[in-house]
Amino acid sequence: MLGVSGGVAAYKACEVLRGLTETGHDVRVVPTRSALQFVGRATWEALSGQPVTVEVFDDVHEVAHVALGRSADLVLIVPATADLLARMAHGRADDLLTATVLTARCPVLVAPAMHTEMWEHPATRDNVAVLRARGTVVIEPDTGRLTGTDSGKGRLPDPAGIVQIARAALAAKSELHGRRVLVSAGGTREPLDPVRFLGNRSSGRMGYALATTAVARGAEVTVLAANVSLPAPAGVRVVHVETTADLHRAALAEAPGADAVVMAAAPADFRPAGAAAHKIKKSSDGAVAPLELVQNPDILADLVCQRGEAAAPVLVGFAAETGDDAGDVLAHARAKLARKGCDLLVANDVGAGRVFDRDDTDATVLERTGAEHPVRAAAKTELAAFLWDLVAKHLAEPPRQHG
Ligand code: CTP
Secondary structure, eight states, X not given: OEEEOSSTTHHHHHHHHHHXXXXXXXXXXXXXXXXXXXXXXXXXXXXXXXXXXXXXXXTXXXXXXXXXXXXXXXXXXXXXXXXXXXXXXXXXXXXXXXXXHHHOOSOEEEEEOOOHHHHHSHHHHHHHHHHHHTTOEEOOOEEEEOSSSXXXXXXXXXXXXXXXXXXXHHHHTTTTXXXXXXXXXXBOOEESSSSOEEOOOOOSHHHHHHHHHHHHTTOEEEEEEESOOSOOOTTOXXXXXXXXXXXXXXXXXXXXXXXXXXXOSBOOSEEEXXXXXXXXXXXXXXXXOOOOEEEOXXXXXXXXXXXXXXXXXXXXXXXXXXXXXXXXXXXXXXXXXXXXXXXXXXXXXXXXXXXXXXXXXEEEEEETTSOEEEEEEEEHHHHHHHHHHHHXXXXXXXXXOOO
């Protein structure tokens, strides 16, 4: 489905439409009312060879938004105006296009185009961040000549490039169909007493981005969520855990039925030797009781052991590294990949406030075969898409039968 909203760049959507129909795709065009101010219904019908509907109340007997949303393999919106991004971010359904976006369960790709000031406005930035966090792929606009004599960021990318991204999304869409994947997310908490715990700064965003992306690609997804305060991703089964011991139990119990396990959570490596049954009180003489820690199990290493010689599940680890005198981030990551024995390892540089609580990330994905793939300044959803591509490559066998 090609959605078109009301901006001058709507004329370039004609070229995107041609690029898709010429490569054999059936495209239904859903323009907004204002898009028709720029390019008329006759043009869309002639180029797509399909009827064009704009209002929810047209063709009511077909319940067009439900039919279009359910049957689409991809929703592509070219151009997306600031107004359309705002309506999508708020889940509005005040025309056929936005209603269809809400019923779609396929990947949604949007190519915004607008004046630089509108693109850079905090409201638009927030809307784009919300959409990306939900798994919508928002293509960055180009910098160049805008509608008038002005130029800056906000120009629609080259239509041929948009067609290429759309075709890649269609090719990748169903590669996890019928696969079961398990993703851990968030950071574990190790209780000191009933009110205090040792924790870490993992927000769960990476794990949730992985889950959302896997659902869009047709997988059955379970998330083991350690203290994540984000809303649960749509279509995902969430199992809540608190401590590394909880996560260890849940991961080892769920992994045998899974085709892939991605350990995106940050499990605490240590826990207090014994959690106090009552709140620990300050002592009047200022003496502080020493904190005794014991080591937690290494979940990923135990998953590798449990898998033994079996081909599945594909096991993916994350390495949050800062680098030190003994080596840089990559040197530590290579050693960790070898030590843990997993198939893929995502090395994140977490020095100087990078990664935690942010939507974008710099990472290098290391394969057991020795291949290394740098992924720079990517949204966590983009890193997730790249990672699932690699997981799919490792899942060479057809889906296993699950009992
Ligand atoms: N991990 C795990 N169990 C643990 C700790 C970590 O399964 N007890 C997983 C994480 O989810 C991540 C990977 O192992 O996928 C790397 O975690 P990290 O803490 O960076 O590695 P460590 O093994 O703790 O190594 P080091 O302490 O040397 O950094």
